[in-house]
Amino acid sequence: xxxxxxxxxxxxxxxxxxxxxxxxxxxxxxxxxxxxxxxxxxxxxxxxxxxxxxxxxxxxxxxxxxxxxxxxxxxxxxxxxxxxxxxxxxxxxxxxxxxxxxxxxxxxxxxxxxxxxxxxxxxxxxxxxxxxxxxxxxxxxxxxxxxxxxxxxxxxxxxxxxxxxxxxxxxxxxxxxxxxxxxxxxxxxxxxxxxxxxxxxxxxxxxxxxxxxxxxxxxxxxxxxxxxxxxxxxxxxxxxxxxxxxxxxxxxxxxxxxxxxxxxxxxxxxxxxxxxxxxxxxxxxxxxxxxxxxxxxxxxxxxxxxxxxxxxxxxxxxxxxx
Amino acid sequence: xxxxxxxxxxxxxxxxxxxxxxxxxxxxxxxxxxxxxxxxxxxxxxxxxxxxxxxxxxxxxxxxxxxxxxxxxxxxxxxxxxxxxxxxxxxxxxxxxxxxxxxxxxxxxxxxxxxxxxxxxxxxxxxxxxxxxxxxxxxxxxxxxxxxxxxxxxxxxxxxxxxxxxxxxxxxxxxxxxxxxxxxxxxxxxxxxxxxxxxxxxxxxxxxxxxxxxxxxxxxxxxxxxxxxxxxxxxxxxxxxxxxxxxxxxxxxxxxxxxxxxxxxxxxxxxxxxxxxxxxxxxxxxxxxxxxxxxxxxxxxxxxxxxxxxxxxxxxxxxx
Numbered sequence: 001x002x003x004x005x006x007x008x009x010x011x012x013x014x015x016x017x018x019x020x021x022x023x024x025x026x027x028x029x030x031x032x033x034x035x036x037x038x039x040x041x042x043x044x045x046x047x048x049x050x051x052x053x054x055x056x057x058x059x060x061x062x063x064x065x066x067x068x069x070x071x072x073x074x075x076x077x078x079x080x081x082x083x084x085x086x087x088x089x090x091x092x093x094x095x096x097x098x099x100x101x102x103x104x105x106x107x108x109x110x111x112x113x114x115x116x117x118x119x120x121x122x123x124x125x126x127x128x129x130x131x132x133x134x135x136x137x138x139x140x141x142x143x144x145x146x147x148x149x150x151x152x153x154x155x156x157x158x159x160x161x162x163x164x165x166x167x168x169x170x171x172x173x174x175x176x177x178x179x180x181x182x183x184x185x186x187x188x189x190x191x192x193x194x195x196x197x198x199x200x201x202x203x204x205x206x207x208x209x210x211x212x213x214x215x216x217x218x219x220x221x222x223x224x225x226x227x228x229x230x231x232x233x234x235x236x237x238x239x240x241x242x243x244x245x246x247x248x249x250x251x252x253x254x255x256x257x258x259x260x261x262x263x264x265x266x267x268x269x270x271x272x273x274x275x276x277x278x279x280x281x282x283x284x285x286x287x288x289x290x291x292x293x294x295x296x297x298x299x300x301x302x303x304x305x306x307x308x309x310x311x312x313x314x315x316x317x318x319x320x321x322x
Numbered sequence: 323x324x325x326x327x328x329x330x331x332x333x334x335x336x337x338x339x340x341x342x343x344x345x346x347x348x349x350x351x352x353x354x355x356x357x358x359x360x361x362x363x364x365x366x367x368x369x370x371x372x373x374x375x376x377x378x379x380x381x382x383x384x385x386x387x388x389x390x391x392x393x394x395x396x397x398x399x400x401x402x403x404x405x406x407x408x409x410x411x412x413x414x415x416x417x418x419x420x421x422x423x424x425x426x427x428x429x430x431x432x433x434x435x436x437x438x439x440x441x442x443x444x445x446x447x448x449x450x451x452x453x454x455x456x457x458x459x460x461x462x463x464x465x466x467x468x469x470x471x472x473x474x475x476x477x478x479x480x481x482x483x484x485x486x487x488x489x490x491x492x493x494x495x496x497x498x499x500x501x502x503x504x505x506x507x508x509x510x511x512x513x514x515x516x517x518x519x520x521x522x523x524x525x526x527x528x529x530x531x532x533x534x535x536x537x538x539x540x541x542x543x544x545x546x547x548x549x550x551x552x553x554x555x556x557x558x559x560x561x562x563x564x565x566x567x568x569x570x571x572x573x574x575x576x577x578x579x580x581x582x583x584x585x586x587x588x589x590x591x592x593x594x595x596x597x598x599x600x601x602x603x604x605x606x607x608x609x610x611x612x613x614x615x616x617x618x619x620x621x622x623x624x625x626x627x628x629x630x631x632x633x634x635x636x637x638x639x640x641x642x
Contacts, residue, residue: 068447123631124586126391126447127579130572131631134624141617249393249451256448263389263445294466298459305438305452312442 018259018271018278021307025281032288043163046170047235049280051076051228053170055247056254056276057177057269058224063255065217066197066264067118067125072225072251074136075110076244079103079229081140084149084239091152104226110136111222115215133248140241149239159234174273181269193217197264254279257307279304330582333633334597338604342366345608364490370603371492372558374596376551377574378503379432379544381595383446384578385507386540387520387587393450395548395574397457398431399567402552404461404469407562412472420474424549431457432545436538454571461564469562477557492558496596503592516540520588573602580630601630 030036036045055072062069086099110132117128162169184190195203196213204210225244232243258275260267282303286296346359376395383392402424409420431453438449480491507513518526519536527533551570556562575585580598583590605626609619 117628117632121632124579127576127585127631128628130576131624131627134620134627136624138617138619138621138624141620142615145615145617253448253451256445294462295459298456298463301452301455301459305449305456308444308448308452309438309442312438312444316441 015259015268015271015274017311018257018274021257021278022274022281025278025285029281029285029288032285039163039166039168043161043168043170045280045284046168047160047231049277050170050173051232051235052247052250052254052276052280053174053177053273054224054228054231055251056258056272057181058221058228059251060255060258060260060267060269060272061193061224062125062217062221063260064197064264064267065193065214066200067214067217068252069111069114069129069218069221070126070248070252071110071114071129071133071136072221072228073244073246073248074133074140075107075222075225076229076232076247077140077241078110078136078143079107079226080233080236080243081144081149081239081241082106083151083230083233085144087149087151089150089152089237093154096152096155100230103230104223107222107224107226107229108219109222110225111219112215114222115218118218119211119214137242137245140244144239144241147238147240151233151237153237156234156237159231177273178270185268189213189216194266198266250279251276253304253308257304278307329594330580331591331594331597334580334582334594334601334630337630338597338600341601341604341608345611348612364488364493366604366607367600368490368492369607370596370599371496372551372555373570373573373577373603374496374599375499375554376548376570377577377595377599378499378592379547379551380574381578381581381583381590381592382516382540382547383544384575384583384585385516385520385587385590386537388446388523388537390446390520390537390540390587391450391575391585392432392435392541392544392548393447393571394431394435394453394457394545395551396567396569396571397454397461398428398545398548399552399555399570400564401431401457401461401567402428402549403556403559403562403566404465406553406556407469407473408471410471410474410477412474414474414476417474417476421550421553424553425546426549428549428552429542429546432542432548433538435545436541439541440534440537465564471562473557473560478560481554481557482560492554495554500592500596507592512536512539517588522588573599576627577602580627 026036033041035041055076058072059069082103083099086102087096091099113135114125114129114132117123117132118125159169164172184193192203192208192213195206195208196210200210228247229244233239236243254275255267255272256275257278258267258271258273260271282300286299291299342363376399380392380395383390405427406420406424409423410416435446435450435453438444438453439446442449444452481495482490482492484490486494507516515526515531515536518529518531519533523533526536552567555566555570559566577598578590578595579585580601581590581594581596583594605623606619609622614622
């Protein structure tokens, strides 16, 4: 019988392992929380996962382009601080729309700063976005020194409660993200993106505008971070300039669990979106399984490491067998 | 025309000196009082020792190439600091066992990192990030949020107080440590192999280097150095808290980058990392003395870091 190399098998079909993990997470979650598929439970889970889903999708685009963006959490914080201070609970619909627009522009501007330094000045992405994460976190804290502020009730309850046609709002948004990604893949831009991430030198020599492609990935990531910031603001209805801090590294984990490699040039957005959902489900399971409060961080981290290690372990065991 | 080339470590040290001299002009600076200036300089140097030693492990890991990075240093420092605090419990006789435990635990964490990276082929960023979560979880499980213990008096005496001729013990430890790391990197086969695998793993393997063993050993040593960092940090602070190591995580990477070590591996030095630690510590403490609000402090730190890496952290353009 032909021996299957699991790592290369999983490498060629990264989504298989991700889908398996998703299935496992859903089943286990369902055991602990039998009403998981009720409309209200589904909705309340998905609206919590949505910010991470936005971030994972943005991070995936940057990683495919060969970079990494560890400033996304700080961009979320800026947007949250901006909305909470500028809107308050009484803002009119026009004002709300205006500031939501400003928030998106702000996110793209932050992404443009990242893109300028990494793509045009050719600085190393990890250290550059680390530096800008301080810059952005400082700005967020400057806008909103201590937690407070508010979001108009109407729009935030729309985000929380809206279930068009019986499905959570988040499903439609995920659908739009995936649709956007499918569209991007079909265009010339999509092909350039993979070329730039895989072989930047070769891409340059075949007249691909490497710098502007790399620049654009950070702008996309900034935009997604702004959307995540809006989502989290609507979810919490309040402002906290440090709300994004713990989201950055989770976005990287989500992408990797979703089967997109960190080395660039391969992967997609669907996997990372599922990865973000898996991470959320794991947290859910832990809280519903009555894991002792002190053990929760450890159990959560250990499961993530196991999930990341599983393809490698399977491959190692297969190789050892005669 | 010959371009004047200043190596990054020298540039970083020059920058530190200029910044320090300028800081004397601040309203609450040392002014023209040289003895205060000297005391301040010594103190900043002393404070940068801890970042410097934690960043040593980071330097080794980054030198080893293939996107090598260790994001578990922060939690390793916290865990080992707590262990030292609990084991010592105020007794001088327990200092040595505590140090051994700290080094051992650090090495084990590093070893697991290395094993995951070499044998399970998980990317270093993700593996060490996951490990950071696991270690943080372990800390919570083991301590349940409260720690009882104390630092041994001899540790405070050696690390935090002046030892010889008014020079704090920490600085002397750093000088000895730096010499050892230099010898290790430049004068041993391990050091040569480390640079070799950093430049190109395939050629290194073909010339007879056991790359897997090297990577495993590098991460284990890096973990051990984080353990040493934890020991020194708690010795200096005298108290321990759940986030004591976190402020070292990204500064340790930044210090390596500011010191001119390529984040892609294979090129760099520990001198650079030392200079980088000095610059970062200096900037942080200057902002603190200027009584800037936290927001401005973060912005200035971020902007400075950007400027520093813009000066000499640039990668080659495609046209070259």
